[in-house]
Amino acid sequence: MPSALTVKIVTALAYFAVVFYLGYRGWKETTGSDDYMLAGRKMKSFVMAMSYGATFISTSAIIGFGGASAMFGLDLLWLMVLNIVVGIVIAMLIFGKRTRRMGLALNAETFPELLGRRYKSRFIQAFAGGTIFTFIPLYAAAVLIGICRMLEVSMGLDFHFALVGFTLLLAVYVISGGMKAVMYTEAFQGCIMVGMMLVLLYVVWNMLGGFSEGFQTLSEMAPLMPEKLQALGMNGWTQGAEPGSPMWMVIWTTLIYGVGLGVLAQPQLVVRFMTVPNDRELEKGVIYGTLFILLIPGVIYSVGAFTNAIFYQQFGKISIQMAGGNLDKIIPTFIETIMPHWYSTLFLLAMLAAAMSTLASQYHVGGTSLGRDVYEQYAETSSSASVKVARYAVTATVFITLVWAWVLPGSIIARATAFFFGLCLATFLPAYLLGLFWKGMTRAGAIASMLGGFGCSMFWMLFIHGKSASGLGLCEALTGNPTLVSTATPNAYPWMLQFIDPNVMALPAAAIIAITVSKFSSPYERSHIDRCWSEV
Template sequence: MAVSTPILGISVLAYMMVVFYFGWLGYKQTKDTDDYMLAGRKVNPFVLAFSYGAAFISTSAIIGFGGYAAAFGMGILWLVAMNIVVGIFIAFVIFGSRTRRMGFNLKAVTFPELIGRRFQSRFIQGFSGALITIFMPLYAGSVLIGGARFMETVLGIEYNTAVLMLAIIVAAYVITGGLIAVMYTDALQGVLMFIGMAILLVLTYAKLGGVVEAHQALTNMAYLVPDNLAAVGHTGWTSMPAFNSPTWWTLVSTIILGVGIGVLAQPQLAVRFMTVESTRSLKRAVLSGGPFIFMMAGVAYIVGALSNVYFFNTQGMISLDVAGGNIDKIIPEYINSAMPDYFVVFFLLTLLAAAMSTLSSQFHAMGTAFGHDFYREGIMKGKIAKTINVTRAGIATTIMISVILAYILPPGIIARATAIFFGLCAAAFLPMYTGAIFWKRMTRQGATASLLVGTFASLFWLTFVHAKEASALGISQALFGKVTLLTGTWTVVDPILVATPLAIIVAIVVSLMTKPESKEHIELCFKRE
């Protein structure tokens, strides 16, 4: 389908003008570190909800996980339930209120600084900042891939050029405007994403003859599951994979649990809880956040799976075959083939919004982790008064790393790269973060041990046991002469199910064996407003 170049050009130009206007406003309103890092702690509940949702749901969800649904079916809808219950309700109401209050009490401006000050540990803050700086580019790279793949398919732009364009556009307003610019552009982009996904759902069902007809047709296609996928547990696009099969373990442990639980410990999301004026604002944000997540993630997964019906009806092939085996190309191919010309233009803006909102949050989180947490606290031991310029340099550096990863990562990597980062955050940060805001008896030694065990257990499992990553890295093969150290089911069990419980146990045992934090410090941390 040839998209009208004048219409597309005008639409993209208008959209960019609005985005850069918000970036300029952010720059004008950024007076100090609190403004740059936390948007002045005065963010509106609606802006919070849509900024949080837009930062959470990106092209990795729409393109990557939507493509995964096209390949493996609607079992991934369990992730939507996890996203709403864990990622919105538990995150905002239970974690968010305590995070906001403790962040205010300790005058923390980043996620690592919150944890570091809670346990009075520069090591925890610096190590956490380094971990974010090193591994978040993997997630950012996957988001870049998602946006660039759609630009490649729809606009005919060469993939590497599309990656670079996307990165430069986002970098421009994140580096100058800080979190004020990030959150207000995120909210704008979130509204655009919500409208785009709602239209996509309606048009898809209309194209396939109705809700019941579309789902029944997809159910009837179970016999078309390729033999190689059936052999690893694929039973059809409207049913769960065979229990205990490799596909079942990947879906349940890596996708549903890895992302569904890992969201609670995402630094770029947790820091948003510290941007609002009151706990009441967090509770109000739930009313907007829940429907937003359902419309964004739920629609992507449903449409991804139903794309099989459209491609079979029009081309006699399932989606995976149409995309040449690359699941990251399925959603772009479907939109470009099935949707009317005007909607292709609008959906391009929707995907640009999804990519830019998440990338801006990631770039800001990586830059602050490098400049404020790793460099200022970890390396310089707090001797630098202001870190905005170092943070901006950190943003620029991590953007370049993310772009390089987007160039070199293999096809079909978006969903897996996202799940890897979410799972690593769950193992490294979640036990320590949970203990920090809920358990007064947790000690600095317990938090440090939990952070180290969670990090290195997760990385060890990815390198030497989990088959997908271990085989790609080849380290186990080089050192021990075999692809993985363990065999059988263990090779498809995600690190989150091993590393996170280990980190929890270590946090509790070491804390109970060591001296509690001072009573005065604990009272300051947990002081109510």
């Protein structure tokens, strides 16, 4: 009988063979910039929806947010609700249709290019592209850390060796194959992820004796919640956090609000809307996307919380204790110590699929942002030349991601994901939303909104928000205090502000700036508005 490690290696090799075949197929079918950037605008609803879902939900959700739900409990299921209502239904039916039509009318191939052409501004396109290229490696690093923690626990590989090896494997087909290769492989990977979540849910409920029995067991474990979290307002894994407490603010403003709404302004997701040939494909995509979210985040956010009950029954420890204090190791540890050996092999495969699908999109959008949206705007060159630059930029994105993943601390996946989602939310959403639906939105309004949202978000992160400000250390270096509010009276205003996510403040500010400046600035000529709103 072959060993468990041998089975894992053989299964992984077979999986990579399929992935590289699909990448090769994408490369063969890529003949121009439209193919490289947007898969020829001919993708069907199933491929688009599975690619969208696999890009949206990755190891950052399964490993990072699964670990977060093991710490913070079933409140995270509200994030799954927002994932469906906002990330699928509103995103595809409302944002998606207008994005597809306007993108085609303006011949836009990237998210920054859509903004730049809507507002007739090279600065907007370059600023958006530069922001994405600069910060998406941090989000990509969170995904990369997730799969490498899984490889570390599952196969005993050195974490840093796994970082380098996995990065090299993934870079091959992303750099060469473009969007077609990315979307073909993502659809395949999304199917694997769905299958593994169904099996995981069945096994966990069997071990707990059903949902109601498991819920009761977890409810009775509330006194075992770590004392530090109890002091900040956590009542238990099923009871949630005390409304208005510091932990309630962390859960609801950072994890649920920031990620739940931030999906609307994710460049690697927005571009998927422009890959389909008509609105009907988007409408059908809602069905596939909703089922995908129910079966991936819906399962892992609930299973994450219930790992506490199973670990405690079998080892007398809650999840964070079993993982040595690292949130990012809770799900990998659960899979390796609790689940059957055959499942751990298949789950590893699913995590490879999840990581590769999202990282492929992140690398692709990072590269095209620099090549298409920054370089091409200021270097008078052809689209074919910008594709070549984009490939170099993808390589740079891969390398920067690897560096971030190497240096970031433990328990970082959910925080890094929430940071990127929130930054995009504050920087891009008002200009994107109003640009799609309000003909009175102006160039000056868009620029002021993007700069204001970005600046407000970064200021709050560097000087007010406790976790990020104390971690980065700039506020302490300048003022001698971890944050500008850390010396206030505990559990009172303004001390409580350090637990509020930056984008609770930044998004409303950016929206107000956009509307106010647009009201007092010059509108566009009628011909440009007619072109943006033309039915093509």
